[in-house]
Amino acid sequence: MNKKELKAFLDEKAVQYEKPDFIPHDPIQIPHRFSKKEDIEIAAFLTATIAWGNRKSIITNATKLMDIMGNAPYDFILNYNPNDAYLFESFVHRTFNQVDLETFIRSLQNLYLNYGGLEKAFVSGIKERNVQLGISNFKKLFFEVEHLQRTQKHVSDPLKNSAAKRINMFLRWMVRDTSAGVDFGIWKSISPALLSCPLDVHTGNVGRKLGLLSRKQNDGKTLLELDTSLRKMDATDPVKYDFALFGLGAFEKF
Template identity: 65%
Template structure:
């Protein structure tokens, strides 16, 4: 396929996979339990943080987190006291343990009180950096302004250290992308869709290479930048919609 044919093919696949049918099979179903903006963005951030490994396990542990927050994540983050964090003792998802979880709760409360929430923290970083991947790196610095164990830092990726930052890029897609199909929320107006980057993982990377969209072998920040250039030519306004096409082609083994 030439580039024009490839774009047409991918546009068809976006239409096929970017539908509400996507939601029940994806961790995005958890923030879709809520209607309040703060609930959605806090639930989404926590779910995206543990969104690696077995899909069923991700969804089960995400539900467990919501239960531990009394199914009111925004209220819990705003009003919890230190003693309330004892309820997370024993929580674990792969290498994300209860101490990591408690740090995330403290940090989210700090971000709410100091920056008026996650959107404003990310927007501040984006405004200063004018590049979303650099902004993610700055956001990580903001996130760990609270006391924390060094080990917890690995749970917030840093593109400036050549991480693909798959989970944060996925989270930003959820929050920023205006989606007529109703999968992504599009509740943040302070960051443009055009600035978003693909949540690159093993599966989307393999599909991108098969389609000759990506030459680089590693799934890292340099590969994200390489894919960004191509996808932004395909759709300068909404380049990240192609995440649905690449994910679907891989998940349903169409290639």
């Protein structure tokens, strides 16, 4: 395919997969259970944090997380007391355990009580329209609270050459327009043009097969290469192609 044909192909696939019937097969179904902005973003952040491994397991454990919080995540965060840490004793998702979860709850509480919430905490770290720098600065802010060093691995740092797939996915959920019925579009202070594609096995493999990527690793440098390729096709909403690349890989075994 030439560049024009490739863009037309991916535009078509993006439209094909960015539909509400995508939701039941994806972890994004968890925040879609809520209507309040703060509930949506907290549910989305925690779900994205554990979004690696088997998708069924991700959805099952994210549902357990919501149950622990009484399916009222914002209220739970605001009123959390460390004496309630026993609630997390049975929770584990791969290497994310009850200690990590308790730290995340306290960190979120700190952000909402002292920094105006998740959106303002992210936006405050973005300099020169660089969302990846914003993610790195957000990580510093997030771990202001007392924590074990091991817990830091659950928030990626793009400045350490991480593709930061889970946080970039979370930002896609929060920022992109909601008109197609999948993403939420509740964060108005970040432009979709600045977002990066959530780079995973599926998007990476399909990107290489289509000539969008040359690097073999799924790291920060590869993410920059992919972003550059996608922005040439749509500079205002490059991350819409996440639906195309992921759909081709996960559902069509492209």
